Amino acid sequence: MKLKKMKSKKNIVAKVKIGVLVSGGGTNLQAIIDACESGILKGLAEIVVVISSRPDAYALERAQKHGIHSKPITRRNFDNDASFCAAIAEELKAHSVDLVCLAGFVHMISPEFISRFQGKILNIHPALLPKYGGKGMYGHHVHNAVIKAREKESGATVHWVDEHYDHGDIIIQKKVPVLPDDNCESLAKRVLEAEHKIYPQAILKVIKEKW
Numbered sequence: 001m002k003l004k005k006m007k008s009k010k011n012i013v014a015k016v017k018i019g020v021l022v023s024g025g026g027t028n029l030q031a032i033i034d035a036c037e038s039g040i041l042k043g044l045a046e047i048v049v050v051i052s053s054r055p056d057a058y059a060l061e062r063a064q065k066h067g068i069h070s071k072p073i074t075r076r077n078f079d080n081d082a083s084f085c086a087a088i089a090e091e092l093k094a095h096s097v098d099l100v101c102l103a104g105f106v107h108m109i110s111p112e113f114i115s116r117f118q119g120k121i122l123n124i125h126p127a128l129l130p131k132y133g134g135k136g137m138y139g140h141h142v143h144n145a146v147i148k149a150r151e152k153e154s155g156a157t158v159h160w161v162d163e164h165y166d167h168g169d170i171i172i173q174k175k176v177p178v179l180p181d182d183n184c185e186s187l188a189k190r191v192l193e194a195e196h197k198i199y200p201q202a203i204l205k206v207i208k209e210k211w
């Protein structure tokens with residue numbers, strides 16, 4: 001968005017409009033909500049729509065509790081990925097979204113969607129990319145692979161989304177230690193805490209650089 005468009009006649013800078021795509025519990029969504037309401041994104045950004053690929057995702061309830069428009073859009077109601085992603089894109093456009101944040105969204109997004117929101121899509125991944133990324137590397141698969149490889153550290157990454165899995169430019173990473181007695185759950189918990197810190201930080205960085 002051009003600076004010109006962001007300023008009203010009274011010279012008040014409009015907030016960057018965020019759309020969040022989720023599929024699950026939505027703890028990262030919550031971190032972004034909190035940052036917009038009372039944290040580092042206050043006055044700078046607002047979540048205008050939350051779209052969940054699962055109608056029973058707790059993330060939808062989180063949005064409703066904060067008065068944020070939310071909508072389930074389910075993959076099985078569409079013939080293919082392209083039409084599924086096109087429906088999501090329409091909803092985002094209807095809310096004039098400036099920035100799309102994937103937060104535990106479990107579907108690959110279509111090339112058409114990526115080109116429609118070129119340079120405006122962020123994702124969070126529970127590892128230090130480029131390690132432990134790519135197809136099949138999600139959730140417990142990531143943490144189990146890290147533990148199996150006897151890594152001394154893992155972490156979280158916020159990155160731009162391009163047409164390849166977990167591939168776009170990295171915006172922020174945060175490391176956490178892998179402890180000798182860690183299991184998948186204990187490591188996932190530590191990484192998730194890091195995710196909640198860096199997702200709002202990455203959004204702030206992007207807003208400062210782009211807007």
Ligand code: GRF
Pocket residue numbers: 024025026027028029103104105124125126139192195
């Ligand atoms: C996070 O670990 C995120 O890195 C991954 O999916 C998980 C989502 O968790 N992409 P939540 O729904 O935000 O709690």
